[in-house]
Amino acid sequence: xxxxAGVYTYAFGYHGATVYGLMGFAASWFDNSLxxxxxxxxxxxxxxxxxxxxxxxxxxxxxxxxxxxxxxxxLLIGLLPPFALVLxxxxxxxxxxxxxxxxxxxxxxxxxxxxxxxxLVYSTRGWVLQRYAIAACLLLITAAGAVQEVPxxxxxxxxxxxxxxxxxxxxxxxxxVERYSAIKDLxxxxxxxxxxxxxxxxxxxxxxxxNLDDPALTFLVESKVLRPLKKAGKSAVVGKLALxxxxxxxxxxxxxxxxxxxxxxxxQPALLSMWRPWNAEHFPMDWRRDTAMQIGSGMVxxxxxxxxxxxxxxxxxxxxxxxxxxxxIISSNWSATDRRLPEIQRxxxxxxxxxxxxxxxxxxxxxxxxxx
Numbered sequence: 241x242x243x244x245a246g247v248y249t250y251a252f253g254y255h256g257a258t259v260y261g262l263m264g265f266a267a268s269w270f271d272n273s274l275x276x277x278x279x280x281x282x283x284x285x286x287x288x289x290x291x292x293x294x295x296x297x298x299x300x301x302x303x304x305x306x307x308x309x310x311x312x313x314x315l316l317i318g319l320l321p322p323f324a325l326v327l328x329x330x331x332x333x334x335x336x337x338x339x340x341x342x343x344x345x346x347x348x349x350x351x352x353x354x355x356x357x358x359x360l361v362y363s364t365r366g367w368v369l370q371r372y373a374i375a376a377c378l379l380l381i382t383a384a385g386a387v388q389e390v391p392x393x394x395x396x397x398x399x400x401x402x403x404x405x406x407x408x409x410x411x412x413x414x415x416x417v418e419r420y421s422a423i424k425d426l427x428x429x430x431x432x433x434x435x436x437x438x439x440x441x442x443x444x445x446x447x448x449x450x451n452l453d454d455p456a457l458t459f460l461v462e463s464k465v466l467r468p469l470k471k472a473g474k475s476a477v478v479g480k481l482a483l484x485x486x487x488x489x490x491x492x493x494x495x496x497x498x499x500x501x502x503x504x505x506x507x508q509p510a511l512l513s514m515w516r517p518w519n520a521e522h523f524p525m526d527w528r529r530d531t532a533m534q535i536g537s538g539m540v541x542x543x544x545x546x547x548x549x550x551x552x553x554x555x556x557x558x559x560x561x562x563x564x565x566x567x568x569i570i571s572s573n574w575s576a577t578d579r580r581l582p583e584i585q586r587x588x589x590x591x592x593x594x595x596x597x598x599x600x601x602x603x604x605x606x607x608x609x610x611x612x
Contacts, residue, residue: 284326284511291323308359315351319553325511328550333588336595337391346595347556393593393600396566398537400440401601402430407574407608409448416457423450424464431472440474442535446605447479447546447572452493452500462498470498475536479545479570479603487522490514492543492570494533504531507554510547527557532564541568541601549589559596567593569602576607 291314318327335350342349364370404426410416423445430437437443452461469476475496482489482503490506509515509523516522531543542558544567558567569589573582582604593600 287322287326291318291327304359304363307362308355308357310355311358312351312355315354319556324551324553325508328584328588330552332552332595333591336591336593340594341597343559343596344556391587391590391594393590393602394597396539396599396601398439398441399444399535399539399541399566399568399601400430400437400442401444401569401603402426402436402446403603404446404449404605405608406449406605409574410451416451417460419450420457420460420464424468427465427468427472427476431468431474437474441537442539443469443474443476444568444570444601444603445476445478446603447490447570448481449479449605452478452480453482466495466498469495477533477535477541477543477568477570479572479605484524486524487520490523490545492531492533492545492568494535496536502533504533504543505529506543506545506548507531508548508551514547527554530561531558532561533568535568539566540564541566543567544569544589546571546585549585552588552592555589555592555596555598559598566599566601569600570604571602572605574605574607582606 315331317323318330319332324330331354332347332350335346335354339346339349361370361374404422406419406422410419426445427437427443429435430443431440432438450461450465451457452465465476465478475494478493478495480491480493480503482491484505490509491503493500494502505526506523507527507529508525514523515525517524533541533543535541540563542561542564544554544558548554549569549571555567558564567589571582571585573585576582586602586604589600589602592598
């Protein structure tokens, strides 16, 4: 086994690689400050990497059994705060693609099998055969992944997500007017003949699509959003911002019959760009929030907002509460510095959806310009 310094270095480097796009992503939230981007990247990678070396050195791994138990505990602890806040790429997500529909039994099986694999590797360390076997397994996994179709969510009849390319949220009145005009154009196009939402009852728009609460924007809200939806007989789940007692709230709002009928608050804002507890203008976190929303025709959806896709335990909390027909995911990747970042985020929630065989409707706001 490598020394403690080696384990820390490997773990930090591995997780740092998984969040390779975080530096530019975080910097865009802080006036393109590369310093803040670097601090966010190094801080998050350091915290996320701690869980593995803490359980992979010394007496924790003195026997194959202890090595397996240590890795299994690492997976379990990685699902809980504070590690869960930053541990994107958790192995349980990957297991969801293999143990489709196994639910919580699948989660337990994933943790146990990963621990067993670690114990097996420990017991055969030093064998030349082990090295070839691991290399062969990696090649087979790579080949299998290459020939598979790009996985998708299980769809829901009557509910459709509308992706946008609006980019950054509006920063002034002129941009607000432009955003509302763009939303109206999107709605009319989607509910028109041949549009994605022509036969849908409920349309889903991405995170932070609109400001629905500012009295100065009431005319735009009614003329560009509420009336077109009411005239078409459609409902919508729309991402919005609100100002609460503890700071800003990232919300999903249900629009029915031309009225805002219900709102659901985000449980976990993005770190550090949105959480920022040191700032008066921050987004509070609360995992206890029940995000269930009646979205019409007897259907119940549980809302998941953007960064929450990276946290498997939030998906599990929804499944523990139960009583819902689908997950409604609203995201915004406007600050993505690489086109692969939105896909990485999608694959996180998709893995958990497959583990629990949960239907999902997802809407994403992408950068306004094509990224490299």
